Amino acid sequence: MIKNYIKIAWRNLLKSKGYSALNIGGLAVGMAVAMLIGLWVYSELSFDKYHQNYNSITQVMQHANFNGEIKTQKANPALMASELRAKYGSDFKYVVQASWTEDHLITVDNKSVIKTGMYFEPDAPEMFTLEMIKGARSGLKDPYSIMLSASTAEAIFGNDNPINKTIKLDRFVDLKVTGVYKDLPDNTTFKGIKIMMPWDLWLIRNPWVKDLNPAWGSNQSLTFVQLADNVDVANVSTRIKNVKLDNLGKEDGAAKWVVFLHPMSKWNLYSEFKNGVNTGGNIQYVWLFGIIGIFVLTLACINFMNLSTARSEKRAKEVGIRKTVGSLRSQIIKQFFAESYLVVLLAFILCLVLVALLLPVFNDVAGKKIEIAWTSPVFWTSSIAFILVTGLVSGSYPALYLSSFQPLKVLKGTFRVGKFASVPRKVLVTLQFTVSVMLIIGTIVVYQQIQHAKNRPVGYMRQGLVNLNFEPEIKEHYEAVRSELKKLGAIEEMAASQSPLTQVWNSAGGYDWEGKDPNLSVDFPTNAMSYEFGKTAAWKVIKGRDFSREFATDSAGFVINESAARFLGFKDAIGKKLKWDGKTYTIIGVVNDIMQESPFYPVRPSVYHLGNYDNMTNLIVKLNPQKSVAQQLLLIEQVWKKYTSGISLRYKFVDDQFEGKFKAEERIGKLALYFAVLAIFISCLGLFGMASFVAEQRTKEIGIRKVLGAGVGNVWRLLSSEFFALVLISCFIATPIAWYYLQNWLIKYDYRISISWEVFAAAAIIALVITVLTVSFQAIKAALANPIKSLRSE
Template identity: 35%
Template sequence: MELSNDQIDYIQKDINYRGIVLEDLEEELLDHVCTLVEERISSGEKFIDAYDSVIKSFGSEQEIQQVQNQTLILSNNNAKIMFKNYFKIAVRSLSKHKFYSFINVSGLAVGLACCMLIALFVGDELSYDSYHAKKDRVFRIVRHGSFNGNELHFAVNPAPLAQALSDELPEVESVVRFRRRGSFMVSIDGMTESFKENRLIFSDADFFSIFSIPVIKGNPESALKDPMSVAISKSTASKYFGTQDPLGKTITLDSDEEYHVTAVYDDMPVNSHLQFDFLMSMSSLEESKNNEWLSNNFFTYFLLKEGVDPDAFEEKLNEMTRRHLEPEIMAYIGKSLEEFEAAGNYVVFNIQSLDDIYLYSNFIFDIGPTGDITYVYLFSAVAMFILVIACINFMNLSTARSSNRAKEVGVRKVLGSFRSHLIKQFLLETILLCLVAFVIAIALASMAIPFFNDLSGKAMEIPLSSPIFYGVILLCALFIGLLAGVYPAFFLSAFKPINVLKGKLALGTGSSLIRSGLVIFQFFISILLIIATATVYQQLSFIQNKKLGFSKDQVLIIGDAYMLNDKVDPFKKEIEQIPNVTSATVSGYLPVHGYNRSDISFWEDGQEPRQDNMVNMQIWRVDENYISTLGMELVDGRDFNEEMASDSDAIILNEAAFKAYGFKKISDANSLLTFQFDGETGAVSKDVYDKYNVIGVVKDFHFESMKENIGPVGLALGRSTSMISAKFATEDIQSVLASVENTWKKFAPELPFNYSFLDSDFGTMYKTEKRLANVFTIFSGLAVFIGCLGLFALAAFMAEQRTKEIGIRKVLGASVGGIVFMLSKEFSKLIIVAFVIAAPLAWWASSQWLNNYSYKVEIGFGLYLFAGLTAFVIAWLTVGYQSIKAARSNPVNSLRNE
């Protein structure tokens, strides 16, 4: 007869009150006393009489304490021997159950390898720009504004802002501006060919005083002070000058601009948002002297003096900028800053710390590569999910084997093993498995790192030579071993020997509920990841198949056309004669992120410029073949005509711009006016206007990511010769490419032939989404795989627990199919519960991610049903193996021991 909980509590309190139990042996003594009391009660004695008899049989209280003390002393003296025995038993146990051990190790190893790779990725993302000695005091200025309902967010600022920071705000120690002007063809004296370089930027002289980039040769303080001076990276110096000293040498840009090398600096680290091989002096640019406060072309970084409060400084910054902005706003639109803001407009300057630039920037145009903190959080969560699933899987497999090891526990307890000994034994087994899993995980991660680098766009390595790495691995193995093994260890060691040896072991509903809950959690995560993966892929499919308003297929883009100078038009006409080339256009403005952009405000002719009638609009310089080559659709009016002289002042609006001016049809459209703009100096005239006649309306087309709404665009005839786009009509791309390249070499034999395809450039806008989809696909598969191992463990456990029930059912005529259904329906319930929990959360998370897009796919119930059915089928296949195995077993083998 088993004791009740009240009776066990009475015994525990009494032996503590009597003082006959030592703390380290309380569990063992309590277990032993309870077992003996149960035997006496089974013989007919009352509880209290049985308990008194057992206590008296031990001897005096002093004798009981002496025995316990001697036991503890003997145990402590034999600690090394015991550990050796623990290790031997652990190895024997794991080798005896090779299949379970393999599943345990493989599940943990795969999960740990995933965590290692993601930890490397997260660590790399968080390390950006952390090497700068003064990073805590380095900031840049970003600008946010709204004009007539158009939200404007810039990482670039007006040219005079830097000087104003130095002159008017004493908290600023140093300021540096950057100006990107695209790519250049670079050569030096004696070279027969030029190299296209795009890692170039114009910089003010204080660059090296703010950023920790070591200067190898030259004086960092004066390197960028003089006009037409350039500092180059170490690798660039080696590329162009070999072993020669580059200082004082001349570098030629685009065959006509000569810069003198004044310094050589160490290559900028990979984990930096600044990635440049050429730093050209800002004083070389006439545009840098521009005093317009409403322009936006310069990235502005500054170093605060020590002890300055950034928040207080930001307030002073906006007070200063308002003083400079108001006169220009008055000059352009005749309104004070207060009136400007009263109409719902605003301009705000914010400071952004160097640490935040890489992960917390979301500007259409930025100085260098940027990441996204959302994906850092997301990947970290995925790593944690996979690790937790692996640990849950381990716990399920360990408890599934508990029935097989119950008699071992009972026999060892009868022979004198303490519960603490058994706990140590089982924990050692789990830690040993973890160590083996970590070794395999390191091997798996080392093999997978090249693939993961391609997937993530990184160049990471496993730090196999770092002692710290192995120290962290050891600590993690111990921690995970304890975390994953603590429940099985305490669960197994708690078995009462008399119940085990009499065959009365009952694992109870508590442990069953825990295991079921763990499996639900595993498949909750798996379904969540499956839905996330499907959502990302549907959005990517939507982007690829949505009508863009232009034709991105079979368009070849030929770069550096401006280097042809006056040969641009003859070159264009000649490639139009190539078979299968249907048309070509000269323009650096293309409807894909990364190409030329220029925005300026326009208003209708016959009106004075005011804040309520000005429309901020992209103005693209194109030729007369632009619309036809890119397959755009005219919805009203006409295209450009090169034979009409008046078209030199003509403009074609997209639908968004046409609506912004309130025009109904082309015949009612007024001419548009804008301030005259000097592209070289960046100066805007307040008194001289340019006039454009609206001749047509083109259907709206996407020219940025679909995260952005389509804004106003105007196409105007003009020279923008950086690119030539050629439309071709053949599947034989290589023949077209070869013909165009031969034509290029005919016109510019000394220049490399650079090209791309418009559809590929379009695809690069969504490389982050593609990367996310690939990562989700891989990790979803791994999460489902590890989850199935856990489900396999639970199926094995339940099959073992119900072996005799299955035997009896078979003897009574139950079919194999009926038994399989009986065993599998329990797991089906778990998957349904997991789906019910996961679906709403997945819907919310997917909606939040899709809200980043102005144009997005509608996710229907079918996607969720697909995810649920996928998990359901995988679960049934996993459970089916164990169920069929149990159902087909010979009932004689399960019943002969009864």
């Protein structure tokens, strides 16, 4: 019986090749979109699950009341790990202190590579369950050891065994390779970590940490812990919340520090905090794209249902004869479900081909390295469930509707589908375009928000600025290097700084000034720099003056930004005193706000001061606009190698670093655009099929109208007006829904657009134009047909 159902279903597909192609193609595209989104959602939901201790690993974080608002940060004092082990050791299996990620130069003989790495305490490889290829997880116990990822080991040593071989790190120290671990997968927090070094070595390389006073008042490292068995994360967070306050003096504790644990299961999806409350994170995009995937697949299923029921008159006699010769309704339902599942199966095969072809492009846009797990039982089990559900959804309505025809009316020729038979189809078409219009509106708003932030004044001249690593040899010969580069015409100016222009690497509290509220704790981005920083970046001095070599007193001077001047409450800040770090500084200048952090949030009150080159890690140069960039970089590298014994120049364009701030939003915008285009494509396939059916159904009517004098325009309006009405209804439904959800998305940005009516008008126009293009082909084709052919049977 099943074989017979399939055979009949196959014959019906071949009999109506155009209809079948529309159904299979539309379903395949919808299934491909759903599968791509499903793979992306799975990647997000399985983030960090590579680590076997996923459910018990947490990160130590802190809330603090700064500038009248609760801020949340990952940075901790370097003493945090030892304190937790000493006082709360029974709550943890492992406590690990770690550094931030940083690029390092690795040299072996004459070969050099730059790799991203972190410093960890010895228990880190065991806690994060690294998969060792060579060596053991205990490889970080020696302060002068290093562990390499498999790709790094291959890049440096080829096929040779790297264990116990020596490499030079940052031309500073020789380290022995003690382990090689399998590269961490893309969907982990530590995916880019290619080398791991001992925490003790970090302390050796940063002796200033031991001299911090108070040591608990500075935050410079990360802390990770693994909970002991049967220990509740909330209870431990409650117990350790005052661990920092207990070690701070009364004045230093004014920020009301609260230490808490953030589970690994929330690092990726729930990473955002606002005023001390977790407000979500990537989880909103998981929900968003998950819903889009369901909608797009639903659109494809709607096409199947619409076209199947639209062809009801052609299948009516078949159903009538089947019932007359004894077929039960259940058998007819099974027949139509067989056709549905055959279409879905063929669509799924085409879907796999589309996904395999589109996955590289999708990965590039989504910033992922997703692969189809061809050998995974989970993948194929999910695929079978996917086929069954899609077949059931797309085939249920046609099967129930077509099997309900009464054979007597059908065979007597008195069967009519009824004036309300098209209502469900119209509802489904309206639903299709409602989703499509919502996606169009969403894509436009995301694009506008990104452009709004990109057009925001940054406070400095980005063009021609390049960030360079401040190598130790350059620090020793800074003035000579600067002078030589200017003499060669390679640069206009050069400056050193503690933080690059596009980031804040250091912020500080402990500021005091006349009129300050004694209960107010502050935290200002604080950047140490050389005299020429302002000139190099071309910031604008609003009041007072910039740092100058002509004034020896500038070593005790501050330049502040406009936000700081407002926050301090000075009508005229020039000449006012600020106490910081046991010293008194005089404000000599106020500059415009420089956007160093997120372009979507306000610029924080910031302080700039002169500092020693030893505490600076960044150089910024202003290239000479009279020469080509390649020529200038070549000249800079020649001078660089002269002073650094041949080390290659490492540089990043400030423009590129600024653009990187928009990656997450641009990625969401591109994905929304692609999904919107595919949703519209699927809707258009359905609309094209429906227009074709309507034109075919009204062939004789069109012929009579043409004989009576109707022109092409009259016939076009006759066939198109119904679809225009449906699309307009879709626009009216989509507008308030899209506005509501987009307002909720925008509210997380302090610097944001207001959604204007033009967005909804543009979306409606786009939808109507698409409808015109889709329907017009069939309408004009019908209008141009010879009426003699359509009427000769009458």
